[in-house]
Amino acid sequence: MSAERYVELALDPMSRVTLRPITDADRPFLERLYASTREEELRVVPWSHAQKAAFLASQYALQHAHYQQHYAGARFDVIEEDGKPIGRLYLARLERDIRIVDIALISSHRGRGIGATLIERVIARATKEGASVTIHVERNNPALRLYERLGFRVEEDRGVYLFLAHPAGRA
8 A cells, every 4th residue: 555645644643533444344334324315316216125135236346446446545434433334534645635435324223423523524634735635526425515614615517426625725
């Protein structure tokens, strides 16, 4: 793992929320987490539960392989609260920015400020380095409002996805 591609985040040592690198043993959790982020859009699809589960497992595998290939050397972490997995945060250090490759929390932990706090830590790290923070977001993702509130702006409309950036050096 090249050091320039790995992003170390400083978290409050008193926090109940921690990050740790993903392992092969995390795959079942990560598959369930991925599936939870697609529940609403699949609700209208007339497939059986088994068909949806198979589709989601294959989509997770493809997404994971894509991330591993295109963000080699990135930081792929499980977000834990009190030692229990509650999400994932994938970060890559690119030439001019820190890319939030993905951030997701289980549904019971959404809207509690955990994601916002982690993103603020990424922004603080980037500000310290004089880098911007970037992320691709589906235009119908409810988290889009959070990113805008934190200072991200649309840099490019890429169809289904919006490419957002938080400018370098601005907290």
